[in-house]
Amino acid sequence: MPALAATATPNAFRFLLAWRGVLIPLLLLLYLALFTSTLTPLLQSLTPVGAPVIYIRDSFINLIGWHLLLVVLSIAAASLIAITAAILVSRPSGADFLPLARSLANLGQTLPPVAVLALAVPAVGFGSWPALIALFLYGLLPIFENTLAGLSQVRPEIKEAAKGIGMGPMQVLWRVELPLALPVIITGVRLSVIISIGTATIGSTVAAKGLGEVIIAGLLTDNLSFILQGGVIVALMAMLFDALFQRIESCLSLGQNS
């Protein structure tokens, strides 16, 4: 069936082209995580004599899973809080709290995650909790600011029309403001996710599970190969999620280029 083939091929090609930003990091990541040992000859020269070339104390898939869990949980919580706060302070009744909310979100970004870790350990002990707290605080600001920006760029005439044809305040918010602000909000979440993927590595200094373990092990034993493995995998994860969120953003804003 030549006709079918002729239409199927460009479609598949277009799909690959659109998703290449996601697929390339994904494939590289899978390769690195599952077949790290095939790189042994390459990494040999970076390893001190007698030391292991490939990190073996835990599987990379496992570490990636833990790393992502940390990021997803903290950014989910940060999104929930930051988006809710931005919605509240963008309502007429909450406008008074805008400066306060803004300075709190800024504070989260200003405190270095390392300092947060150091402060959190005495309070909640070693493990994943201090890392979650640090990532959560660090992730608030981009999401908060982008939600505010997204909501404020909805043209007043559109909100007035929505109100004028009989939508209540919640309906205007859910059916008009949030859908229109969504691409910008997603951009904020994307920024926070990418920052967190990188920042989560230092969580390993307080015994949070994640890819930071590999890098820290490398630093402690002067093993450049370990540092490279951990670093490259983290970088690929960041690229993967960046591309994934960009795809979501472009799909969302497809219908509404006004």
Add this chain to the structure above:
Amino acid sequence: MIELQGLTRVFGERTAVDNLNLRVESGQICALIGTSGCGKSTTLKMINRLIEPTSGTVLINGEDIRNQQPEQLRRRIGYAIQGIGLFPHRSVYDNIATVPRLLNWSSEQVDQRVHELLDLLKMDFDTFAHQYPHRLSGGEQQRIGVARALAARPELMLMDEPFGALDPLTRERLQGELKQIQRMLGITIILVTHDIEEAIRLADQIAVMDGGKLLQAASPRELLRNPREGFVSQLVGGEERALRLLSLSPIADLVQPTELFELNEDTPSIDAHLTLRDALARQLWQRSPVLRVVDANGATCGAISVQELLSAGGGN
């Protein structure tokens, strides 16, 4: 019937609308006209409670609008503003379906209504229903805005400068369509404009506002013949008044029997449904004091002379 009684709105120090009394009969178009900041939009928004009056009442069919939830009230009143009020993230279909869905119509009812409205506005369902607003021209967007306002079969429609952003040709065409639809559905329209031509073309009653006060409310003919001194006179235009007055009447009103004139093949002809203003323009252009008047089938049904026009276009 809509009645505004002693309607006043004060914003801080400024009185935007000052003790306004106005009555609009059912099935009529009322144009609120004035310069920007004269309070016409504020007045309009007090009718659907987008703005609450400082004092005074609005009665719709004798019932005080404060007895209804604002949202419930607004769903019963069509509301159309300049085309930019469409929801950019929703298709034409979903834009039109907004109010029926708020009123929990079944999806079959919604679907049928969207078809009807696109039909009414002479827009092809398959071409337009699933487009997004940014893909439409200004005139098409405005039509959808009107369709959305009409979706839940309101008896009253409020329009805030609905044709303000359109080019003159499109504007004139849409004004014609609006008037036709309004006559067909028998709805009441209150419309805000700053364009006196638009008000004269569309309205049964023109309410002139300045500085928050209603200066004069009258039919277009009355307003042109007897404008109050000052702002109203300025607005309706000095010399141009005569032409605007002529534009209010169809040629049919002044047709005389052909026997009174000597018509021959060279006498220019004109359609009976055009206005007296068109007839005068044709007479000037063709340098002919008499025109043959023809009906829709092209048959001669009389004649119109420049003398008759002179008697109709004058002041008192």
